[in-house]
Structure formats: structure tokens, C-alpha cells
Amino acid sequence: MKKYKAYLIDLDGTMYRGSEPIPEAVRFVNQLHDKGIPHLYMTNNSTSAPKTVAERLAGMGVKCVADQVMTTSLATARYLHEQAPSARVYVVGEQGLQEALEDYGFRLTETNPDAVVMGLDRSITYDKLSKATVAVRNGAMFISTNEDAAVPTEQGFHPGNGALTSVVTTAAQQNPVFIGKPQPIMVDMAMQALGLSKDEVALIGDNYDTDILAGVRAGIDTIHVNTGVTSREAAAGKEIPPAYQVETLAEWADYL
Template sequence: MTQYQGYLLDLDGTMYRGDEVLPGGADLVRRLVEAGIPYRFITNNSSKTPEEAADKLTQMGIAAAADHVITSSMAAADYLLRRHGTVRVFAVGERGLFHALTRAGHQLTEDRPDVVVIGIDREITYEKLAAACLFIRDGAAFIVTNADKAIPTERGLMPGNGALAAAVETSTGQAPVVIGKPEEPLTTTAMASLNLPKEQVVLVGDNYDTDISAGFAAGIDTLMVLTGLTSREELTQKQQQPDYVVDDLTEWEVVT
């Protein structure tokens, strides 16, 4: 087993499911803290600030501070800085997205934006989608925090950000730049935060199509944990396999 100097950890399905802590998650983080190994929680969820995400983890007994969390909103703000500098943004989303964009120095506007950024918005309206379409047709760049078509809730699978973005893409004919897993921008931001060579980092996740595929795209070793979305049976059907597979995180040894 390789000695890794840094960890990228998915949240839902890996660390917890809803309000339930999954086996081994809190203990893995405790062992990383004791070994002095840096880690980042990476999530496609654009709705929460890093402080809010860290607070939820802390309440579950998982050691976390805001600087341990990298959200797709933060990665979107970082992507815009790297590609365009500070820009005028029309943002469709929730608190986490607005917080990340303004903290990075971007200006939120409803008048002639340079960029339209769409994150999950559980108070979406036709007018918000219409405005996004008009701005994109007028030349604004089109960014989405993530392309998840559905999100798990207590009520079942609900429309995800990918469903909202699809309406805008269908109307405008313009495909967006996707920030979240499995695309590279989120892992790029997280890796920059760790400041380690990719050979020294492992990405841990439960969803083959987002987490594990993000590791493949970034050239990072991957650990598949079978506590979430992807089952062992589904995994056997995949052509490219993760570097490691465990039933839950109690089986994973932190090598120091």
C-alpha cells in the first residue's frame, strides 16, 4: 500500500449519508490528523459555504475547518480568476455560490455580465433561467458548478444542477464549462490547496462516475469506497478500475 502525503475526500456517500456518519470516515480523518497528513474535503455541492460544510462535519465528530473544504463554487470562482481575472457575474444559485464569487473579488450583477454561473438553486424561477439565456446569447461565458442531473434527498432523487443547466444549454445551444467532478477544475483547485505532486495524493470517493473518474482525469490514484452510490457489481462492469476498493473506510490503513 502506497504512503500518501495528501488526501482528497468526497463527502456525501463517503464521509456521511444525509445526517448519518458512515463507517470509518471520522476515524480516517482522525488518523490523518495524528499522522500530520493534509486533507481536503471536495464536493460538487455549490450551495454551502466552506464554513457551513465544516460545521456539519464537526457536529458529526469529523475534524474539519473551513480551509479543509473545497466546494464547486470555490473552484468556479478560482477558475474564473485563473482564466479571466476578476469579472462581472450573473449568478444563479444559493449562498455558497454568491459567497465564493464575492470572496474571490468577482462582482455580482444583473446588468451586462461577462459570465453566467449556474449552481443549484432550490428557488429557481423561469425569470432567472430566461435572464441567463439572454446574457449568454449576448456573449457572456457560460459556467456551471457541476453537472449532477439528480441529487439524493430524504424524498428521493430530486433535480440537480445539471438539470437546471440543461434547460439553459437547450435554449441557447451553448454548452457550458463544467467545474465539478468528474471534470478537472475542482480537483485542480484542491490540488493547488494541498501543494503536493499528484503522485503523492489519493482521491477517496463512492461515486465512480464523478469521484473516481475525476481522479482518472487528474492523474491521481483513487480509492473506491462502497458505502455510497456505486455498488461492487456496477464497479465490475467498468473498464478502468480504481487503484483500491474497500467496503468501508474502516478497512483502509493510513501508511506513515
């Protein structure tokens, strides 16, 4: 086992399941806090602002502030600012994404945008998809927060942003730049924020196809925790398995 100077930590399935916190994970991250070990939370959810996510974690007993939370909305706004800081943007998404773009100074518009940005939108309409399609076909940059095909809810799996994005991808015949996990863009941004080298940081997550694969693609070590989507056996059987596997984060506490 290896000691790391900082951690990138997934949320759903790692810190909590739905509305229920995972006690071992809460104790683990509070130990990180108490020991002064830097850590950032990373989520593909684009609907909530970092402050909202931090407040949710705090309500579960986690010592957390908004600056420790990186959402795909925040990462998307930062990415677009690096690529085209003066872009006029058409947004398909909810408040978290809209606020992140506005905070970076983007002008949101439905007319002749320079970029189309898509995130999960639970009020999606044919009109929104049509406007996005027309803009992309007319040459607008096409960016999507994440490619999750489905999202878990209390009623079962609902369409995720990846499913909504695929409509525009098919109609416009153009693939977007995906920002969230398993793509490495958001991980790279988190690494920049930490200011550490790749061998000093580990990514912790439950889902191999998003969390662990993002770490693999970004070139950092990964710790798979068996509290969510991907089973221990399935993760171990992947072509590139996680660097480490634990049943719960209580097992990693001795290596802090």
C-alpha cells in the same frame, strides 16, 4: 497497497449518508488529522460555504476546519478569477455560490454580464433561466458548478444543477464549462493547494461517475469505498476501474 502523502476525500456517501455519519470514515479522517497527513474534502454541493460544511463535519465528530473544504462554489470563483478577474457576473445559485464570487471581488449583476455562473438553485424561476439564456446568447462566458443531473434527498431524487443548467444549454445553444467532479478542474486546484505531485495523492469516493472518474481524468490514484452510490462490483467492471477498493475506510487505516 501504497502509502500516500495526502488524500482528497468526497463527502456524501463517503463521510456520511444524509445526516448520518459513517463511523469508519470519521475514525479514518481523525487518524489522518492525528498523524498530520494532509487531506482536503471535495464536494459538488455549491449551496453551502466551506465554513458551513466544516461545521457540519465537526458536528459529526470530524476534526476539520474550513480551509480543508473545497466546494464547487469556491473552485468556480477561483476559476473565473483566473480567466476574467474583472468580470461582471450574473448568478443563478444560492448563498454559497454568491458569497464565493463576492469574496473574489466579483460584481454581481443582472444587466449585461460578462459571465453567467450557474449552481443549484432551489428557488429557480423561469425569469432566472431566461436572463441566463439571453446573457449567454449575447456572448457571456457560461460556467456551471457541476453537472449532477439529480441530487438525493429524504423524499427521493430531486433535479440537480446539471438538469437546471441543461435548460440554458438547450435554449442558448451553448455548452458551459463544468467545474466540479467528474471534470478534473477542482481536483487540479486541490492538488495545487496541497503542493504535491500526482503520484503522492489519492482520491477517495463512493461514486464512480463523479468521484473516481474525476481522479482518473486528473491522473491520480483512486480509492473506491463501498458505502454509497456505486457498488463494488459496478466500480470494478468499469473500463478504468479504481486503483483500490475497500468496503469501508477502516480497511485503509493500516496503510497510513
